[in-house]
Amino acid sequence: MAHLLLYNADMKMQHTLKDIIEFSGIGLHTGQPVNVRITPSGPDTGIRFYRKDLPGSPCIKAVSANVISTSYATTIGVKGASVSTIEHLMAAFYGMGVDNANVEIDGPEVPIMDGSAVDFIGMIESSGLMALPALRQYLVIKKPIRVSEDDKYIFLLPPDDMEFTIDYSIDFAHPFLNKQSFARLFSQDVFRKELGSARTFGFLKDVETLRANGLARGGSLENAIVISDTEILNEGGLRYPDEFVRHKVLDMMGDIALVGAPVIGQLIAYRSGHSLNHKLAQKVLDKPGRWELTDSLADKDVMSSMPALLEKLATI
Ligand SMILES: [Zn+2]
Known part of the structure; x- marks a missing residue:
């Protein structure tokens, strides 16, 4: 298993x-x-x-x-x-x-x-x-936690099994990005092989505004994917066809890490970013009744909790 x-x-x-x-x-x-x-x-x-x-x-x-x-x-x-x-x-x-x-x-x-x-x-x-x-203390989600901002949202739901799963979607109004999704059972192997080398990205049209605001001063094609209206400016192109959503998942990992313990649950995110990721981490910590810490991921009778879980999902 x-x-x-x-x-x-x-x-x-x-x-x-x-x-x-x-x-x-x-x-x-x-x-x-x-x-x-x-x-x-x-x-x-x-x-x-x-x-x-x-x-x-x-x-x-x-x-x-x-x-x-x-x-x-x-x-x-x-x-x-x-x-x-x-x-x-x-x-x-x-x-x-x-x-x-x-x-x-x-x-x-x-x-x-x-x-x-x-x-x-x-x-x-x-x-x-x-x-x-x-x-190691794992943070196991017991009751759903949801954060949203406009049409963006993240759900953190109790796990089906004692694992961490991610289902992350982006939807940009741009021909290269528009809709991309990444759904996996999280593991060290998935992290190393499928997420770790996904690069940050930005739009050429935003570069001047960012720099005027004191941001992206060290940004270049050496450390970011830069996208114009019609092309990807990096010579080597993309590392994965869906590198953008993979990078967003990488960012999410870095932000959820700030809860201070590995999370066990199902994370479902739509168009999230650092601000909403942070809201999620804060809400997790603000709602200690919705999770528990455990040092054992074995011997959990997860199937017995499924009917209760489905009932809860129907109400959120
Ligand atoms: Zn990033």
């Missing part, structure tokens, strides 16, 4: 990195060069960013409560110290099963690398993971 493969005994334990990871790059929005050093950390510490360039190296924990902006990227901050565009790195931690790590950074934005999470995934794989002497 799939879930036995996904959640083997090793996945019961919390993990950190085995080795230190170091890399440099520029921020997508600031255009600033940044150096990052990621070090292993202990059980139940989560992902913590440290601004090494600021006095006292302030710590900003990567949790939903510390999100201060969701405009074009997810930014966390505490007392004036912030780190932006954390979502692709957070997605890599979440997707690869890194529960705890310290991210030391000497600037205000995580390097964009090639616009995807592929470099982060490669570095996590090179480091390898180390199991910690503490059980």
Whole structure:
């Protein structure tokens, strides 16, 4: 059975990195060069960013409560110290099963690398993971949670089985993007092979406006798919025909990671983005009656809960 493969005994334990990871790059929005050093950390510490360039190296924990902006990227901050565009790195931690790590950074934005999470995934794989002497806590959805904004929405429903499934759709008024959907049972393998290398994207017509607003200063064809009205400007074209929706799922992974525990449930999203993703993470945390934490994904009699679940779905 799939879930036995996904959640083997090793996945019961919390993990950190085995080795230190170091890399440099520029921020997508600031255009600033940044150096990052990621070090292993202990059980139940989560992902913590440290601004090494600021006095006292302030710590900003990567949790939903510390999100201060969701405009074009997810930014966390505490007392004036912030780190932006954390979502692709957070997605890599979440997707690869890194529960705890310290991210030391000497600037205000995580390097964009090639616009995807592929470099982060490669570095996590090179480091390898180390199991910690503490059980991982999974957040299992028990009652539906819904957020919406205009016609955009996300549902987080109780799982059919003790797994995390994603069904994500985008619908842009553009010939290359219009309708794309991505529906999978989430696993580390799906994350690595099908989501990790999907790049961020933007429209050529928006570039000037973004730059006038101090955004996308580091953006280029090296780190984003750029789309004009008639073509994709990147020489190599797309990595997947539906790279756009895959990147949106990658962003979602990075944003849902901020609830602080791997989620078990069915996530259904339509035209979502960082702002709505953040609303979802906040609502999850604001509604502790709708989920429970468990360190065991086995021995759940899920079939017995199906009639009750169907009844609930009919009412939302
Ligand atoms: Zn992104």
